Amino acid sequence: MKTGDHDIRDLVKASAAGDANSYKKLYEYLVNKVYVYVQFRTNSRDAATDITQEVFIDLFSALPNFTYQSTGQFYSYLFTITKRKLARHYVDQKLRKSEEVEFDENSPTASVCISTNTEVDHDVATALDELENTAREIVVLHHWSRYTFGEIALLLNMKESAVRVRHHRALKLLATNLDV
Amino acid sequence: MQDDKHIKKILDTSSPVLSEEAQNQLWNKIEAGLPAAAPIPSPYLMNVIFRKTMTPIAILLALILGGGATAYASDAAKPGDLLFPLDRTIEDLRLDLTFSDAARADLVNKFTEERLSELREIIDEEVSISPDNASDSNVVNASTTIDQLEIDAEVFVDTTVIKLKLADQEFYFETTATTREDILAEVMVKFPVLRYEQIDQTLEFMIKDRASREKDRGVISLSDSGRVRIDKAVESLISFLDKTTPSDDTSRDNVLAALTREVAGVTEPAEVTRKNDQVRIGDDTSRVDIRIDDDGGSQIEIREGDKHMKIEEKNGEIKVEADDTSVKATKEDPENNEIALPDGFDINATVFNDITVVTIKLDNDEFYFETSATDRNGIIDAALEQFPALTVEQIEAKLSITIKYRDSRFEDSNLPSEVITSLATTSPDVLTNTPVYSYEESNYSEYKKEDNNNGYKTDYNTEADEVKNKESEDTQIEKQEKKYAEKYRQEDHNKKEDKHESDDYENYGEEDD
Numbered sequence: 088m089k090t091g092d093h094d095i096r097d098l099v100k101a102s103a104a105g106d107a108n109s110y111k112k113l114y115e116y117l118v119n120k121v122y123v124y125v126q127f128r129t130n131s132r133d134a135a136t137d138i139t140q141e142v143f144i145d146l147f148s149a150l151p152n153f154t155y156q157s158t159g160q161f162y163s164y165l166f167t168i169t170k171r172k173l174a175r176h177y178v179d180q181k182l183r184k185s186e187e188v189e190f191d192e193n194s195p196t197a198s199v200c201i202s203t204n205t206e207v208d209h210d211v212a213t214a215l216d217e218l219e220n221t222a223r224e225i226v227v228l229h230h231w232s233r234y235t236f237g238e239i240a241l242l243l244n245m246k247e248s249a250v251r252v253r254h255h256r257a258l259k260l261l262a263t264n265l266d267v
Numbered sequence: 268m269q270d271d272k273h274i275k276k277i278l279d280t281s282s283p284v285l286s287e288e289a290q291n292q293l294w295n296k297i298e299a300g301l302p303a304a305a306p307i308p309s310p311y312l313m314n315v316i317f318r319k320t321m322t323p324i325a326i327l328l329a330l331i332l333g334g335g336a337t338a339y340a341s342d343a344a345k346p347g348d349l350l351f352p353l354d355r356t357i358e359d360l361r362l363d364l365t366f367s368d369a370a371r372a373d374l375v376n377k378f379t380e381e382r383l384s385e386l387r388e389i390i391d392e393e394v395s396i397s398p399d400n401a402s403d404s405n406v407v408n409a410s411t412t413i414d415q416l417e418i419d420a421e422v423f424v425d426t427t428v429i430k431l432k433l434a435d436q437e438f439y440f441e442t443t444a445t446t447r448e449d450i451l452a453e454v455m456v457k458f459p460v461l462r463y464e465q466i467d468q469t470l471e472f473m474i475k476d477r478a479s480r481e482k483d484r485g486v487i488s489l490s491d492s493g494r495v496r497i498d499k500a501v502e503s504l505i506s507f508l509d510k511t512t513p514s515d516d517t518s519r520d521n522v523l524a525a526l527t528r529e530v531a532g533v534t535e536p537a538e539v540t541r542k543n544d545q546v547r548i549g550d551d552t553s554r555v556d557i558r559i560d561d562d563g564g565s566q567i568e569i570r571e572g573d574k575h576m577k578i579e580e581k582n583g584e585i586k587v588e589a590d591d592t593s594v595k596a597t598k599e600d601p602e603n604n605e606i607a608l609p610d611g612f613d614i615n616a617t618v619f620n621d622i623t624v625v626t627i628k629l630d631n632d633e634f635y636f637e638t639s640a641t642d643r644n645g646i647i648d649a650a651l652e653q654f655p656a657l658t659v660e661q662i663e664a665k666l667s668i669t670i671k672y673r674d675s676r677f678e679d680s681n682l683p684s685e686v687i688t689s690l691a692t693t694s695p696d697v698l699t700n701t702p703v704y705s706y707e708e709s710n711y712s713e714y715k716k717e718d719n720n721n722g723y724k725t726d727y728n729t730e731a732d733e734v735k736n737k738e739s740e741d742t743q744i745e746k747q748e749k750k751y752a753e754k755y756r757q758e759d760h761n762k763k764e765d766k767h768e769s770d771d772y773e774n775y776g777e778e779d780d
Contacts, residue, residue, distance in 0.1 A: 107301065111294060114294060114297065118290055118293065118294075119284045119285055119290075122283075122285050122293075123284055140293060140297050144297055144300045144301060147302070208277075208281045211278065226278065230275065230278035230282065231278075231283070231284075246621075246752070248749075258275070261274050261278070262271070267274050
């Protein structure tokens with residue numbers, strides 16, 4: 088069942104009022120949007136699960152102070168919470184692995200880590216590594232988190248036409264790298 | 268196209284989604300970590316016991332249920348009065364002890380109206396002006412007094428404003444009177460030194476079929492203590508509303524609107540004067556002048572020392588002009604160097620919601636660029652970056668800014684497929700008026716050629732092409748953005764098939780949405 092904007096709005100409002108049942112429905116709709124992106128950024132199922140858990144706990148606490156205006160705006164809000172959790176994760180990683188190579192989320196090294204992730208097809212992961220950061224994010228957000236181009240434009244603070252252009256060029260490059 | 272579908276399918280199927288079982292396990296962890304829901308208000312009195320400011324329940328119940336002179340006296344107390352805190356405590360207790368929703372709503376309405384009424388009384392006490400200086404000596408000669416006396420009464424939908432001018436002094440007050448006779452009586456009460464005949468001969472009575480505005484009122488003066496009383500009453504009302512009504516309750520909005528009308532222009536000690544159709548706040552050196560024109564446009568002029576800003580609004584468009592008169596004085600000083608402006612130099616910036624388009628004219632040439640800057644200084648910086656040969660003074664002398672409250676359209680920028688790059692070598696030599704690069708001179712036909720790859724030109728044979736060679740990838744993407752943004756708009760409007768390679772983009776990804 089496709090959840091429309093009206094349903095999302097109602098679920099957000101009910102969740103903000105403390106309705107746990109509504110929040111579970113909202114969670115069921117959003118969990119994979121958040122999880123796949125976090126998993127892509129952390130290269131660890133356990134870390135992705137933990138961070139996703141924290142995101143949804145924080146979201147529930149923050150909803151009473153959130154004023155719903157549109158689904159895109161809500162997604163942007165959720166995305167902000169997710170990125171903050173990821174930033175905190177990276178800092179923790181750096182503190183724990185101070186003697187190892189520093190984990191830079193935007194470095195090619197980080198993207199190489201994805202290649203060893205058994206959750207993602209190796210060839211696809213390697214092909215994604217070849218993309219520049221923004222293009223890779225757009226591909227993941229569109230094909231894995233299932234955001235529309237308009238929503239991705241809001242999340243990444245870009246114009247929708249720019250998102251489409253970068254996505255198209257990214258697919259061209261992926262097709263070349265995957266020999267499709 | 269086929270390749271795209273195949274690659275999309277590969278990507279879609281490689282998504283590392285959580286299984287249903289994993290989702291449920293994760294939810295259990297999340298549910299365990301969710302903050303506890305707010306406690307349901309107890310139907311008993313226990314919640315009252317834990318309020319920090321509570322006196323023993325027995326005494327309070329006696330006050331509320333048993334009446335008593337103190338309780339009745341406190342009900343008439345206004346903010347600042349001695350019994351006011353007790354009045355509020357009793358109100359709060361009555362609300363706490365009211366369990367029925369309907370009864371509670373009635374009590375909330377009652378207390379809200381009481382607070383509004385208290386506020387009105389305070390404003391009436393503190394703001395109405397008695398002409399203490401209108402002594403008998405001023406009215407010894409009746410004819411002289413009538414010549415110096417002017418009384419205007421304007422009856423609005425919500426109030427009646429009476430302005431009285433006696434010699435060089437202006438007074439005003441508001442009243443609920445709506446007829447000439449009642450207004451005459453009110454003026455006599457406020458100004459006992461004046462006689463009925465004097466008031467009757469002088470009074471100009473007008474009925475205005477609208478609600479009063481701030482500019483309808485003349486001189487407002489308010490003592491510091493009066494302002495404090497009004498502030499406390501306003502604060503009390505707003506706190507009460509916050510405590511007792513949901514944030515989206517329309518009755519709360521109505522009360523706040525009524526509150527706004529009561530205190531509009533009253534709680535600030537600003538000097539507000541009205542002259543013709545203009546309202547002035549402040550004095551000659553630091554002031555804001557507001558004027559509403561007959562054609563619906565408005566103008567706000569702000570003067571702060573040497574700085575001056577004018578904001579004009581007409582037909583939804585806003586024009587802002589700002590200048591620093593201290594700088595102007597320097598420019599006009601013959602002892603200082605005058606600013607040399609290039610022939611035909613002009614610079615205009617149009618600020619849209621998403622971008623700012625800047626047009627620079629030099630003699631017969633026009634140059635355009637876009638910037639994210641939305642304020643005057645940012646636009647000047649952007650112009651200097653594009654044209655480092657210009658000076659701040661030159662730009663300041665000519666820059667005009669227009670604000671448009673909408674997203675930019677393709678035609679707003681008038682940009683061809685290229686954007687000026689911020690290269691010093693391509694900036695025109697403005698002082699000698701020989702631009703190095705001009706769109707008018709370039710061969711546009713080359714840019715209109717469609718490319719089967721990504722729409723990028725690969726053969727360059729003009730001076731402009733050399734510039735294009737140096738453009739960054741991001742600039743190329745910006746070109747694509749404009750091209751496809753316009754295409755999407757055309758497709759939506761005309762519903763025509765586009766044979767261009769970017770047909771791929773029409774439905775691109777939409778089947779996934």
